Amino acid sequence: MLVPITDDDVPEIVALMNRAYRGSGASAGWNSEAAYLSGDRTTCDLLREDLLAKPEASFLKWVAPASDVLLGCVCLEPERDRTYYLGSLAADPDRQRRGLGSELLSAAEKWVVERGGTRVRMTVVNVRDTLIQWYCRRGYRLTGETEPFPYGDDRFGTPLRDDLSFVVLDKAVAERGGDCVRAPIGMRSHVS
Numbered sequence: 001m002l003v004p005i006t007d008d009d010v011p012e013i014v015a016l017m018n019r020a021y022r023g024s025g026a027s028a029g030w031n032s033e034a035a036y037l038s039g040d041r042t043t044c045d046l047l048r049e050d051l052l053a054k055p056e057a058s059f060l061k062w063v064a065p066a067s068d069v070l071l072g073c074v075c076l077e078p079e080r081d082r083t084y085y086l087g088s089l090a091a092d093p094d095r096q097r098r099g100l101g102s103e104l105l106s107a108a109e110k111w112v113v114e115r116g117g118t119r120v121r122m123t124v125v126n127v128r129d130t131l132i133q134w135y136c137r138r139g140y141r142l143t144g145e146t147e148p149f150p151y152g153d154d155r156f157g158t159p160l161r162d163d164l165s166f167v168v169l170d171k172a173v174a175e176r177g178g179d180c181v182r183a184p185i186g187m188r189s190h191v192s
Helices: 007-022 044-053 100-114 129-137
Strands: 002-004 058-063 070-078 083-091 119-125 141-148 165-172
Touching: 002 100, 007 044, 007 058, 007 070, 007 083, 058 100, 070 100, 083 100, 100 119, 119 129, 129 141, 129 165
Parallel strands: 083 119
Antiparallel strands: 002 058, 058 070, 070 083, 119 165, 141 165
């Protein structure tokens, strides 16, 4: 079940994101960024700043229905043309490899469709090949667009490599008349 977070949820969300994105050893998920980014993925202050800077975005937590245990989180931000940007997707690393991430992603896509969205767009660090392949198996496509990595901005951690960038993926999530709503990939412009 996806529900909006409150300020009281921020510390638990931050802990989850840091374990999911930067965990190491027993607390590392299968898709940890720790090999090429060090430090925390976020802090309570940074997450609160992001939430205030993007009032139209919905930061959601995914909780187990019977227990209210935090299983994951995602941020969904409306863009243009009924497209939503998906970011900060994190599933509890201790519960990964059981389909949890796929369920969370499906729930996020359903949430977008329920609000009239037809596409989901995201960026992924270019060297996260396994994660990119995971998204592609779930219907996402590389658009061919890239965005620069914010070197010098330690909000996302400290880069351990000098070749990082973001690749853009997208997916049509709503159907109209049985045909997927999909714009030609080569026709999209670069989005910063």
